[in-house]
Amino acid sequence: MICNQCGAEFDSNLLQCPYCHSENRKEAKRQKRQILERYDREAENIKKEAEGYAGRTAGRWTKKLLIGIGIVLAIGVLLTVVYLLCTRIFVKAEYAGKDATLAKLEELYQAGDYAALSEYMWEEDLYGRDYDKYGELWEVYAELEDMEQDVQHMEQVNTYTTFTRDELWESFEFWSGDYISSAKRAMKLSDTYINDRVFRENEDALQSLLDMTVENLTEIGFSREEIDRIVTEDTEDLVDLEEKLFEILVP
Secondary structure (H helix, E strand, O other): OEOOOOOOEOOOOOOEOOOOOOEOHHHHHHHHHHHHHHHHHHHHHHHHHHHHHHHHHOOHHHHHHHHHHHHHHHHHHHHHHHHHHHHHHHHHHHHHHHHHHHHHHHHHHHHOOHHHHHHHHHHHOOOOHHHHHHHHHHHHHHHHHHHHHHHHHHHHHOOOOOOOHHHHHHHHHHHHHHHHHHHHHHHHHHHHHHOOOOOOOOHHHHHHHHHHHHHHHHHHOOOHHHHHHHHHOOHHHOHHHHHHHHHHHOO
């Protein structure tokens, strides 16, 4: 059969799609009906056998005992039915909750509100294959947020008017290095996810975040050649760019 959720083809006897794990409701309903019918037949047979045996061979107390056993078995059947129904309700609630979560993420994605999308995924602890489309954006956007925070820290350093220039650099050095590292991760992650040959319909959004990273670096004063170096060279070889950032922000 064809999965209504992801479109994959799988055996119609399976209770779940082996690819996206969405429920095969038709098969689940058929199996539940078979189980309930079997329990009903077994309970009826047990009841008839117990009553026949009691009527033929047993006295009054034996008959009551057998009837009691039949009642216990009937209760067991009832509890089994209740369990199956509760399980089904729980599964349906779980899928409904996941559908609502994905709808919320898609709404934020379509609005281009990656800050709210990232915050929502962090608050709800959303990880796993079902959320890869949005998780990739979250990873890249987190690096852009780190870059923004690093700039704020570096600007704060520039307010230390009692520091010598060497002291300013000592306070500045960590944040400039982290800024360069975050920019590198943002660009490399974006490029990797865009070109991973897995179409998740988030490629345009990833490209916009990549362009935003390059734009931030350009606005702060780095050339195209220096931006390419940030992507291709090891971080320890980019000390001159950290020093350039110091000269830009602490003139």
